[in-house]
Amino acid sequence: MKTVYLDNNATTRVAPEVVEATLPYLQEFYGNPSSMHTFGGQVGAKIREARQQVASLLGADPEEIIFTSCGTESDNTAILSALRTQPGKKRVITSRVEHPAVKALCERLGKEGISVIEISVDKEGNLDLDEYRKNLTPDTAIVSLMWANNETGVIFPIEEAASLAKERGIYVHTDAVQAVGKIPINMKENAIDMLSLSGHKLHAPKGIGVLYVRKGTPFSPFLIGGHQEKGRRGGTENTPYIVALGKATELAASNLQTENTRVRNLRDKLENALIQSVPNSRINGNRTNRLPNTTNISFEFIEGEGILLLMDEFGICASSGSACTSGSLQPSHVLRAMGVPFTMAHGSVRFSLSVYNTEEEIDFVIEKLPPIIARLRELSPYWKEGQAGGVCTTASGNAG
Amino acid sequence: MWEYTDKVKEHFLNPRNVGEIENPDGVAEVGSIACGDALKFTFKLDENNKIKDAKFKTFGCASAIASASALTEMVKGKTLEEARNISNKDIADFLGGLPEEKMHCSVLGQQALEMAIQSVKGAPAPEPGAEIICECFGITDREIEKAIRENGLSTVEQVTNYTKAGGGCGNCHEKIQTIIDRVHASGVPIAPAETKSRLTNLKKIRLIEDVMEREIRPSLQQDGGDIDLIDVVGDRVIVAVRGSCATCPASQATLKGFVETKLRETVAPELIVEEEA
Incomplete structure (x- = not known):
């Protein structure tokens, strides 16, 4: 049948072009990009290329790209980082229709004493911008709103929401897992501070994601370990899948x-x-x-x-x-x-x-x-x- | 994907005895469209008071459909006394087992059977005095006790999987644990559970939704507040207040004085509005 x-x-087929680009990094080029020898170093060069490919799709600078294991890790990292870097601020603004990667984390934070505000949507799933605006108080550590909803596809006015928060000095994260590759995104033209994407939603394999962090945004890592990703995400790089994601974002752009x-x-x-x-x-x-x-x-x-x-x-x-x-x-x-x-x-x-x-x-x-x-x-x-x-x-x- | 047995799949794909018997001897409607499972079960007796024919209609998932189909097959040819002995576990066993999260489908079938038997003229009256434990889904202590006893349940999570009780807000988990402890400590057989009808009239739910949407929400929204309908359990309308209502000290007065009054006027005088726990 x-x-x-x-x-x-839910997930996508891995593009044949992506499989082809990935295979050599599963087979012959297995070196560690952190190694001093040429054998590892050539893998490091390929990772730089992938970082550039992802950055191009988002209109970002390569150093603003942090490779993670998945969208959920990116979402968790962003929200927890904002709380950790601003210990005086105990408030998070999100929406009632977020993905569990944000929703369940916020529920947990709510139990730990963080005040979590869930902004309503109307009958068509549109964000209530008035309610949002009224809730942008100075004690807010971060706004986390999805760019597009995974169940309905409804797109939030995230760029407008980010500008409103920026005016009040509040950081903004967006779960753009469903949006990347489906609608144009240019981080040079908006005020969003952090953005999550997931490889397997755009024809890369499962197990690779990205957190975009705008230059100058205070950041505290989620995974503590080695110096990988400039100390922003410990753990040896998932080199084959980073290469895969690079290729997949290039395809997504086209x-x-x-x-x-x-x-x-x-x-x-x-x-x-x-x-x-x-x-x-x-x-x-x-x-x-x-x-x-x-x-x-x-x-x-x-x-x-x-x-x-x-x-x-x-x-x-x-x-x-x-x-x-x-x-x-x-x-x-x-x-x-x-x-x-x-x-x-x-x-x-x-x-x-x-x-x-x-x-x-x-x-x-x-x-x-x-x-x-x-x-x-x-x-x-x-x-x-x-x-x-x-x-x-x-x-x-x-x-x- | 759920791991359904071949027999569950077969009964789902080819359900037996779909429909409603005209002038039935036994009839039951259990469940509700709000909570996602509902079953209408009817049967007809022959001259020897054995179940001659049984039919069902189900709103629910594949295992709910298969459980109801199995039930109609199992009761045929049985006397009411014999049929009364069918437990939810028997229904699940007939299907070669159900995933634990889906055991409540077999419980729904058993409840419908018990209620339909009670509806037969001359059948013994139900036990009175059951207390609602799970407010979200309207599950009584009797239903929970019965499920614990018949299925040897020992955790709150299992009780939720079998009866749905505790699957909403979770506020009743402590009470469920108390019942589990009591049943396990007692060892004394518990009387047959009362099967309380939880069928909410479709029209009533729609009417409530309609009035909330057209008359209640717009006035609350004018003051920066809002309200959501969470569930309708019998005559109890469970709501959640949002926006400025959530922090407003007068919200209780609004719920009773405005929302409840409005719903009583427009839908049914016996409605009670409660805030989600």
């Missing part, structure tokens, strides 16, 4: 146009067709201000896990905000923060595309999914009653 992979916000044209068109085709052919369905999130590859669709009166497993029978891979897929008992905190009704929140499916998807694959999903929804609704005790109610809830009036 052919796999139709539409779960690229694919940015495709993401925003061909991939966007495929995503639009998919969601428009599904919303039209499936009654009682809706798109979650602001449709305009959104990543080009992501759509989050709710199918009322059914539960997401069943949808995923029946799609799996056809080799279609997606994910869901349903509680049952995660082992937690509450549906997605993102959809709940947006006020998505319970009847809709449990039956949400996220499709996230990449440049490797084809129109045939999208047509295949458009053909296979509506009967799956109908089949599960036949099992649902709410379907007949809900249908009789004639309710067709839509976020922005798109449903049919």
Whole structure:
């Protein structure tokens, strides 16, 4: 069975070009870049090249790039660094829809006496900028807001948020794990102090990430050890994967146009067709201000896990905000923060595309999914009653 | 991905006895759309008072569907007394086991069965006086005790996996631990649990959501505050206050005097508004 992979916000295929660039650093060039001999030193040179490649994609200077093990490490490092370098400030501002890498850390900090403010979002997932502005108090150590949401793809006005914080002397971190490679980013043109990215979301392997730290930002390392990364992150460099990430960011730069044209068109085709052919369905999130590859669709009166497993029978891979897929008992905190009704929140499916998807694959999903929804609704005790109610809830009036 | 047995997958892909029996002898609706699992279970008796036919409809995940499908197969041909002896563990065993995090699906099936048997005319009356322990999901001490006893549970996490109790705010963990200790210390058989209906009327939830959205939130937002609906458990409307409401000393008065009054006026007079613990 052919796999139709539409779960690229979870992880991505490693690009063949990336595999090719990586292999020599797993095989013959295994030296330690810190070594004095030429054998290790040549690996050091390759790392410098990778650092330059990552910096180019972000509009950053190479020395502003710190290689880490993943997005979660980058997020943790940024927030803890801001608290450690400003011991008098005991307040963190974040949002209600953050990824667990930020959310769970902030919950932990809250228990340790840090005041954590979670800014609300509206029904379309947009950040409440008024509430944000009112909360920018001088005792705030850091603002940490995601650039784009992993579940809905909704993009936050992070550059505006960063300027507002900067005016008040507050540092800003952004979890840009979902945004990098999908929308243009230029750190020369904004006031963001720290930014996290993750390799495996942009066709590099799992286990490599980056924390961008703007020059002049006070910094305290998370991993204490050797002098690697100029003492900002101890631990021998993951040389093959750093090379991989360098290549992947270079590819991402050249694919940015495709993401925003061909991939966007495929995503639009998919969601428009599904919303039209499936009654009682809706798109979650602001449709305009959104990543080009992501759509989050709710199918009322059914539960997401069943949808995923029946799609799996056809080799279609997606994910869901349903509680049952995660082992937690509450549906997605993102959809709940947006006020998505319970009847809709449990039956949400996220499709996230990449440049490797084809129109045939999208047509295949458009053909296979509506009967799956109908089949599960036949099992649902709410379907007949809900249908009789004639309710067709839509976020922005798109449903049919 | 969950590790479902082939039998769970098979019952999910080809569920038996889907539907509703007209003029059933036994009927039960358990669970709620808010908490993500709900089951409507109906059966018909033959002239010898054996279950002749059983049908189900489920809102829930694959294991909830498979558990309900299994239940309908298991009860057919049984007398009410025999059916009453089916435990949630029997349902899970019939399916070759369920992941521990999904055991609450089998508990839901067992609860529906017990409630449907009680709904039959002439069936013994339920035990009165159960106390709600888990406020988030409306789980009673009886349900928790029964799950502990029938499945040999010894930790709070296990109780959550089996009953959902304690899976929301977590405030009841201490109480659950007390029940675990009590059951393990007693060794005395506990009377059959009362199965309390937790089905929240779909229309009621929608109406509450609608009134909150159109009438309540806009007025709170004018003062820089906000409110979220967390859950509806029976007549209890659980909310969380946000923004300036979260720090406002008058927020209790707002909840009772404004939010509750509004909901009672527009939805149902018996509603009680409570803040998320």
